[in-house]
Amino acid sequence: MAEQEGGKVRRVWSRVAKGPLRQMRRGLVRRQVGLAAVPGQGTSRVEGGRYGWEADGPDAVLELRPEAGALPSGWTELSLTLETESADAASPVLLVDAGGEGAAVSIRLPEASGGRVRALVRLPEAARALRLGPVNRRTRFHLADARAVELGQAEATLRMAWPLALRLLREPERIPQVARRYLGTLRAGGLRGLDGVLGEKSRGLLSLESYEDWIRQYGTLTDTDREELRRTVDALPFKPLVSVVMPTYDTPEVWLRRALDSVRAQLYPHWELCIADDASPRPEVRRVLEEYAARDARIRFTVRATNGHISAASNSALELARGEFVALLDHDDELPEDALVRVVEELNAHPDADIVFSDEDKLDGQGRRYDPYFKPEWNLDLFRSQNLISHLGVYRTARLREIGGFRLGFEGSQDYDLALRVVERTTPERIRHVPRVLYHWRAIPGSTALDVGEKDYASTAARRALQEHLDRTASGARIEPGGAAALHRVRYPLPSPPPSVSVILHAPAGEDPEALREALGRATDYPEVEWLAASGAAGGASAASNQAARKARGDVLVFLDARLEPHAPGWLAELVAHALRPEVGAVGAKLCAPDGTVEHAGLVLGMGAEGIAGHPHRGLVRAAPGHVGRATVIQQFSAVSAACLAVRRAVFEAAGGFDAEHLPDAWRDVDLCLRLRERGLRTVWTPYAELTWRAHAAGSEAGDSRAAAASWLRTRWGDALRADPFHSPNHALDWEDLRLAWPPRTMPPRRTMPP
Numbered sequence: 001m002a003e004q005e006g007g008k009v010r011r012v013w014s015r016v017a018k019g020p021l022r023q024m025r026r027g028l029v030r031r032q033v034g035l036a037a038v039p040g041q042g043t044s045r046v047e048g049g050r051y052g053w054e055a056d057g058p059d060a061v062l063e064l065r066p067e068a069g070a071l072p073s074g075w076t077e078l079s080l081t082l083e084t085e086s087a088d089a090a091s092p093v094l095l096v097d098a099g100g101e102g103a104a105v106s107i108r109l110p111e112a113s114g115g116r117v118r119a120l121v122r123l124p125e126a127a128r129a130l131r132l133g134p135v136n137r138r139t140r141f142h143l144a145d146a147r148a149v150e151l152g153q154a155e156a157t158l159r160m161a162w163p164l165a166l167r168l169l170r171e172p173e174r175i176p177q178v179a180r181r182y183l184g185t186l187r188a189g190g191l192r193g194l195d196g197v198l199g200e201k202s203r204g205l206l207s208l209e210s211y212e213d214w215i216r217q218y219g220t221l222t223d224t225d226r227e228e229l230r231r232t233v234d235a236l237p238f239k240p241l242v243s244v245v246m247p248t249y250d251t252p253e254v255w256l257r258r259a260l261d262s263v264r265a266q267l268y269p270h271w272e273l274c275i276a277d278d279a280s281p282r283p284e285v286r287r288v289l290e291e292y293a294a295r296d297a298r299i300r301f302t303v304r305a306t307n308g309h310i311s312a313a314s315n316s317a318l319e320l321a322r323g324e325f326v327a328l329l330d331h332d333d334e335l336p337e338d339a340l341v342r343v344v345e346e347l348n349a350h351p352d353a354d355i356v357f358s359d360e361d362k363l364d365g366q367g368r369r370y371d372p373y374f375k376p377e378w379n380l381d382l383f384r385s386q387n388l389i390s391h392l393g394v395y396r397t398a399r400l401r402e403i404g405g406f407r408l409g410f411e412g413s414q415d416y417d418l419a420l421r422v423v424e425r426t427t428p429e430r431i432r433h434v435p436r437v438l439y440h441w442r443a444i445p446g447s448t449a450l451d452v453g454e455k456d457y458a459s460t461a462a463r464r465a466l467q468e469h470l471d472r473t474a475s476g477a478r479i480e481p482g483g484a485a486a487l488h489r490v491r492y493p494l495p496s497p498p499p500s501v502s503v504i505l506h507a508p509a510g511e512d513p514e515a516l517r518e519a520l521g522r523a524t525d526y527p528e529v530e531w532l533a534a535s536g537a538a539g540g541a542s543a544a545s546n547q548a549a550r551k552a553r554g555d556v557l558v559f560l561d562a563r564l565e566p567h568a569p570g571w572l573a574e575l576v577a578h579a580l581r582p583e584v585g586a587v588g589a590k591l592c593a594p595d596g597t598v599e600h601a602g603l604v605l606g607m608g609a610e611g612i613a614g615h616p617h618r619g620l621v622r623a624a625p626g627h628v629g630r631a632t633v634i635q636q637f638s639a640v641s642a643a644c645l646a647v648r649r650a651v652f653e654a655a656g657g658f659d660a661e662h663l664p665d666a667w668r669d670v671d672l673c674l675r676l677r678e679r680g681l682r683t684v685w686t687p688y689a690e691l692t693w694r695a696h697a698a699g700s701e702a703g704d705s706r707a708a709a710a711s712w713l714r715t716r717w718g719d720a721l722r723a724d725p726f727h728s729p730n731h732a733l734d735w736e737d738l739r740l741a742w743p744p745r746t747m748p749p750r751r752t753m754p755p
Contacts, residue, residue, distance in 0.1 A: 033072045033147060035080075036066075037143055042059055049140075058136045061133050073124065077118070078094065081142070096124065097131070120159055124619065215369055217743070241323035244263055248285055262337070264296055266335065267340075268341040276302050276319075277303045279304050279307040314414060342438055345434075355396075356434060357389040357392065358433070358435075359436055361373065378428050384469075385489070395418075399422050405418075413461040456485070462486075483625065489634065492577040501557075502529075504533075520560075530553055546660055556576050558644070560644050563694050567691065571589065578634075588603075589691055590688075598618060599615065600618075600640075601616060601685065602640055603641065606733050607724075610706075612713055613638075642658075
């Protein structure tokens with residue numbers, strides 16, 4: 001398998017490399033830019049001595065200005081010398097002001113080696129400023145010889161890929177995984193798509209090493225941590241028995257022992273391990289199970305007389321369970337030693353919970369952790385797009401008994417089917433998420449952790465389970481394949497005849513509204529559309545929108561910036577289908593910049609330079625999946641952009657429309673979506689309504705007006721802006737980039753989410 005995939009990599013590499021190598025032989029003209037450091041927030045110059053700068057804390061920044069000419073852009077080699085007075089204080093982060101509404105990119109630079117920091121990064125063409133966050137605490141530091149060298153795409157691609165190629169030579173078992181990622185990207189997006197993936201990697205978004213650093217700091221228990229957790233367990237008033245249910249079949253002994261050892265190492269002692277072996281031909285499986293059962297009375301197992309596959313074996317293991325809660329564990333995966341402690345802590349805080357799920361990551365053949373999935377809180381629309389619960393999934397045993405356990409015929413996605421049926425029997429507040437990595441999914445050949453394509457039947461079973469779930473809960477909705485094997489799309493039906501729709505256009509000054517209406521009408525296949533212009537109101541965009549909405553006759557209102565062009569004629573039908581769902585308030589679309597990169601894929605509260613809301617996945621290549629595919633699937637967000645927002649007219653009127661008094665322009669969409677949430681309605685984002693700006697839409701609000709709006713929103717919504725339930729505290733909030741949070745944030749208490 002590795003040789004076959006390696007051959008594919010070599011053939012693709014040959015095709016990709018020929019052109020760039022020719023360019024390099026001809027010689028590349030490089031622009032070199034010297035960068036001068038200018039004091040910024042929390043930094044000041046120090047006279048005399050070795051260290052010429054002082055930082056007052058981890059938020060201190062310097063501005064890096066070009067000594068001559070413009071700022072660098074595109075692929076750039078950045079280098080500088082950084083030395084700190086305090087040991088281990090160097091923690092360089094490049095902050096790129098990318099223009100637009102609070103847009104920013106944060107790039108964690110590699111730690112200095114011998115005082116020299118060097119990194120290959122891809123800077124946006126619209127970069128307005130470069131800032132450097134040099135240190136992680138108060139200290140003095142020395143900064144010198146900061147410069148940037150612009151590189152051509154060809155050279156940058158080769159230089160980004162070369163370390164990966166060397167690593168694959170040392171670790172050939174990783175070739176299939178890497179080949180699938182990059183070959184798939186080449187097929188879907190060509191060289192531009194590959195450049196986009198490498199751009200993500202340059203910003204630390206796909207870097208195995210950066211996650212390993214993060215684990216060392218925030219994901220590794222010390223002896224002090226263990227003692228504290230033991231004291232926590234002693235103090236818990238509720239100590240339920242947790243039954244860890246594990247089916248086995250022909251498990252390689254090394255992985256089976258590691259799975260069993262990971263349960264025995266749990267810091268929470270009130271567990272039992274219930275194992276059902278599915279008639280494994282390998283005699284060592286039973287021998288290992290007997291050995292462990294003799295060693296620990298909490299381990300019990302049964303051996304099935306005949307092979308019945310994973311659902312039947314899981315039911316046999318479930319029959320052994322005596323605990324109040326059941327935790328699911330695959331036979332070759334591992335639990336970190338604090339997994340059950342964290343789950344039971346959550347159960348003590350929410351004793352009526354029926355489901356507890358956690359974040360997860362993967363283990364390669366050498367036991368190294370990578371590819372974390374940092375999940376949001378409960379999100380039904382995302383759950384219908386991918387198995388959000390998955391690992392670690394913990395269920396109230398009574399609920400599993402009620403639904404009859406695992407169903408035969410759903411092998412490969414039996415846990416997805418199980419979760420779907422339990423979700424139907426509980427309520428959103430009884431589905432709890434622990435934002436910690438409490439499960440390590442082993443990625444070995446034959447495992448869906450390595451590639452869902454390893455088990456095509458798993459995706460088929462998942463779609464069948466989802467369709468049956470929709471038949472029970474959302475009449476008329478149909479499930480379809482998503483953009484990848486583990487992703488799914490739900491199509492919600494339109495009634496016959498479909499409802500009337502009023503599209504309220506915001507046209508920039510100087511544009512012909514009638515011509516814009518005609519162009520959008522030709523690009524739309526919805527049968528009955530009323531096109532209205534929102535203009536002429538003295539109170540800004542909010543007042544103009546409200547005024548037009550009062551004139552509208554449609555059952556559904558769609559607020560649309562007229563500078564947007566649809567990618568496909570079905571965009572409006574997709575928005576309306578979601579807006580008609582009774583549990584939904586606002587619906588947003590996927591908006592792309594003129595260069596084909598993602599601009600809007602939902603809004604995250606508290607993100608961005610102003611701390612109000614920002615755009616996750618901004619700057620990704622249009623077809624890029626984003627974090628675990630989330631840039632390409634339907635899901636719930638706290639808010640969506642008013643540049644393209646659909647809402648039922650009755651809902652809009654009941655909420656009072658946009659707040660023209662306090663928010664004449666900026667943030668009117670955030671406030672509306674939060675008010676809809678207060679009324680128990682969801683905000684949904686769909687990538688299947690996709691539009692592109694004809695020209696870049698920079699924020700038009702004056703600075704004072706925007707600052708006043710931000711101040712009012714902070715007063716109005718308070719903690720809600722710092723506790724977005726759909727954004728992991730393990731992802732950063734300071735900048736519009738799904739980078740790791742250093743350190744992870746502590747979430748304040750949140751309000752109850754709508755169902």
